[in-house]
Amino acid sequence: MEEEGTIPSSIDLKKEMKVWFGSRYGYGKHHINPVCRSSVAILRSFREEQVGEEFPEVRKLSMRLDSELVKIVCDKIKISIKPGEYEFIPINAKNKKWEEYSNRKICKILIPDRAVAIAFSIPENKEISNKKIVIDINFSNVTETIFDDGSVDFKTITLL
Numbered sequence: 001m002e003e004e005g006t007i008p009s010s011i012d013l014k015k016e017m018k019v020w021f022g023s024r025y026g027y028g029k030h031h032i033n034p035v036c037r038s039s040v041a042i043l044r045s046f047r048e049e050q051v052g053e054e055f056p057e058v059r060k061l062s063m064r065l066d067s068e069l070v071k072i073v074c075d076k077i078k079i080s081i082k083p084g085e086y087e088f089i090p091i092n093a094k095n096k097k098w099e100e101y102s103n104r105k106i107c108k109i110l111i112p113d114r115a116v117a118i119a120f121s122i123p124e125n126k127e128i129s130n131k132k133i134v135i136d137i138n139f140s141n142v143t144e145t146i147f148d149d150g151s152v153d154f155k156t157i158t159l160l
Contacts, residue, residue: 007043010036027082034064034108062112070109072102077109077116089116 008016013036021032046056071078076088089111095101104120111117136143139159146153 007040007047010040013040030066030069033066038064060112062110065109065111067106067108070106072106077118091116 010033014032017036018032021027021035025031042056065079069080072091073088075091075093077091079087079089081087093102101118101120104123107119107121109116109118131146131148134145134147136145141159142157144155144157146155
């Protein structure tokens with residue numbers, strides 16, 4: 001556990017609070033991840049701005065969900081509450097790029113009091129070369145195979 005007066009990392013806080021959270025609230029255990037991240041962020045912000053003896057206060061309620069908790073199903077967001085229990089939020093897809101975005105992987109979702117913000121991953125457009133190299137390292141030798149536009153070059157080096 002952390003030293004008295006220090007703010008733990010969200011991972012340490014999650015380890016410390018997981019059993020308590022699971023026994024107190026009937027949600028799936030993975031819901032504690034965004035709770036711990038938000039809590040640590042609020043505490044760090046409070047420590048930096050520390051004005052008098054006031055404690056941090058949550059003024060705007062919001063919920064952050066990790067990608068493993070949500071899935072887009074037709075025109076709704078399916079949120080996993082606990083195994084076998086789901087909530088659905090209808091999607092109002094007004095963004096002109098919704099069709100393009102909705103085919104990407106969801107990173108996370110932020111749900112403040114009036115809207116739902118979905119962050120999608122950006123696909124990497126890496127050009128794949130026709131040349132591929134495969135290397136196999138064993139205790140006795142190193143084998144290198146190069147595939148280049150249909151031709152194959154094969155080389156083995158024996159180790160001493």
